[in-house]
Amino acid sequence: MKRRIFLKNTGQAGLALSFLGMYACKNNHSKKNNSPTEEVSFEPFFKFSLAQWSMHKMILEQGENPMNFAEKAKSWGFTGLEYVSQLYNKEIEKRGNDNNAIISLAEDLKKKSDEHQMHNQIMMVDLPGEDNLLATPNEEMRTKAIENHKIWVDATSVLGCHSMRINLFGSMEKEEWKEASIASLTVLTAYAEEKRVNIIVENHGYLSSNAALLAEVIETVNKSNCGTLPDFGNFCLRREGDALWDAPCIEEYDMYKGVKELMPYAKGVSAKSYNFNKEGKETKIDYYKMMQIVKDAGFTGYVGVEYEGEAISEEKGILATKALLLDVAKKLDNPSAT
Template identity: 60%
Template sequence: MERRNFISNATCSIVGVSLLGMYACKQSNSNQVSLNDKDKLISEITPTVKLSLAQWSLHKMIVNNTLNPMDFAQKAKELGFEALEYVSQLYIPEIKKRGNTNQAIMDIATELKEKSDALGMHNQIMMVDLHDGQALLASADQSNRRKAVENHKIWADATAVLGCHSMRVSLFGSLEEDLFVSGAVQSLKELCQYAAKKNINVIVENHGYLSSNGALMVKVMKGVNMSNCGTLPDFDNFCLKRKENELWSTPCIEEYDKYKGVKELMPYAKGVSAKSFNFDNKGQETTIDFLKMMHIVKDAGYKGYVGIEYEGDELSEEDGILATKALLIQVTKALTS
């Protein structure tokens, strides 16, 4: 599953590909952050931007069994975060270990809540991914949509137990625009009605194919027209079509303009996902203009948490998370100075 400019006045030296080398920088103007070591970056107070950590940033460690997903809150706190965004698929092995039942999901949510509370962490979002056999919310087939809604209800329950404000869903289904919109609107209305009883939102991330068409998603939001329905704009994930029509693994052959898409989704945003991949020797993300993106977020009047979702392959997951944090601090200070 694909879950995918630093202010240029800094004087930095690179020591291999280590974060310490990348951010061993002198403070050269009022917008610069002096980042001499990891401890300084981890403890950096950022009053101008509230940062949460998306669990997908650590998915390699979790899949490789070097990090227990049940310890997500502890790891996030060690990295200097105060807010958490969970990913459902990272708990599938634990759910299966406990009997693969809805009760297992609820028990895990309860334990995660206890752990986050003990650490003083704030749970923000439960990202619900497509699991084995899960139906599609935007399917043209009504029975398939109904099954998808039912499958999501247990995750709405778990989201409420966690104390998150939102459950993130993915909209896949018909590739015909009219059928996609009508199916998505019907499913989201039903799911939002259920979620409203739990006092949570249902938010849609641009996650590929028609869900990455910003203008189409505006139609969906207007069609649902419910206060607890919204979006989770992701800085990337704007691939409209992949080779061989695969969801994730093949190269993208048609892409929606990411800046246009984020701008279209921001009026409905109840979260923001700052996707990052790799960085150049000045700390700039090499594929996304973070200054431009955060300008769009700021202009929309968004005041909530910005979630860091690192997916790069040059830095370790921990170093990539901290590099993204440094970039967001820098860019936000530039926008507010």
Template identity: 55%
Template sequence: MKRRDFVQGTLQVGVAISVFGIHSCKPKQKEKEEVVTKEEVKTAPMLKLSLAQWSIHRMIKEEGMDPYMFASKAKEWGFTGLEYVNQLYENEPNTKGFSEEAMQHFVQRSKAESKKHGLENLIIMIDHEGDLSAADEMERKAAVENHFKWVDAAAELGCHSVRVNLMGSKVAEEWTTASVDGLTQLSNYAKTKNINVIVENHGGFSSHAQMLVDVIKQVDLPNCGTLPDFGNFCVKREDGSYFSSACIEEYDRYQGIQELMPYAKAVSAKSHDFDQEGNETNTDYARMMKIVSDAGYTGYVGVEYEGDELGEAEGILATKELLLKVTGQSM
């Protein structure tokens, strides 16, 4: 199954002139306008970059890397925020089965590593804990309750959110009703822990931005929002699965991000392949970051490399460099 706020050390870079619309000065007003421009740059929102752990899933799953090296690798590559993926700990001896004791091990070890490297814990991305949009009420309730331990863990780690999937029914009206119910149950529990529940466009109806927005509006809770992902807009695949075959129907990604951003509590800059100039070949990053900034978003932007052409470390750094480039930042 495919998955789903970084800069060198603790540096948080200013918002780009090209993205945020600061204009050049006319010669006759140079002295006055230079002062204004400096002030605008000084007071502009800050762009912060985090690393999604899925970016190193092959290192962990195929090369045997200890998932608890996540913080050290993120620090090495210049990130300041961490987005954990629960499924990457499923086979760890000390966390296998996610018992109460295992969850405490995950929390204590992750907290120690993030503190050691001076990084901020942001999100736990939850997979494989049941379908929050299941048509069957009891199945849906069980899935909701399976998520509770991760909400608790996120709170203990100091995260602001858990990311969930809306998988289950493949009948549109039924999916909407079930999604509203599942999200409402989980968000009501999460608000007691001061945790947000955020939904990623992650296949099926959740990748149809208008349908996902409708669900968020119906839930109507301040701690329930979205995690817009630049690349996850496949609504339908050949074999009817969420991830395992060719996409035959895709929602417009730029329209989708624009529709999801008003409810965003995080953003995922998904990348796959790059051209010789370092641009992502599937997504216009400058256009996407303009949409993000126009929405007034000031949180972390998460780097999530998922390509096959570059190695994971190389792909992560290529994505980082592209984000810095399109926002006018330097390394």
């Protein structure tokens, strides 16, 4: 199952030179060619983490080893890591495809992150089929899904991540979805509390992208380790044919309203990006407006870069998003200069 739907190529020729040049302008410690690992003269109000989904094509299609995530992210100038469980499916199968394999994986990833002095932030868990239905009214299926998420809470704890991101998929009826979501989160947060792990929900399609409804769920659960992961771009409420992914969106929640509604409960922020114009700006999302909402909420933690475009390579898209975030942070720090 694909975790994200990809937008069609709307990029323009020469884009890579534009945003990479933009990034170089941000790093002015040296007149030499700048690299992503060089220290910048400006410290934004947040820190940079990399969402591993930004590399999913590298991993699934181009043979990049997901075990090298920490090293790769560090080479691009990041200090935080956000893992994606499904990108390790083959690795887990090699290790025996059981709970011990998952814990073994987490232990080895922790060694890798420590080796490169990286900070583990979030484990994003996407389980297959019914195991992912935490918001189904079917109690038997929901209980099974909860149990299959617990081992990932353990793995998240081993990694030293502060949060595990889950999906709230299941019912399409609001009250059923809300009741089932509260039930699952109540059990999972109680289990995760013992492991010092937060359970966070991303707006990730269907009713989970109804930010006001999701905020009601978080308020009702009312646990300090229950929160959100606001994503700039995942606000499609319904797609053609009721498809989960890979179909045109026919009903969408207002992204700026949605992020504002989710920020009071945020344990992290996912800076989604798709495509960029010649000036290095995101073509769908007003990053200045979005990051103003993040800043106004008092958020000073890690902002995760999550590039999903197709017009340019994943590496270039990752660096373009990082450069844009830094540029916006500078403008927010000194609005009179814009």
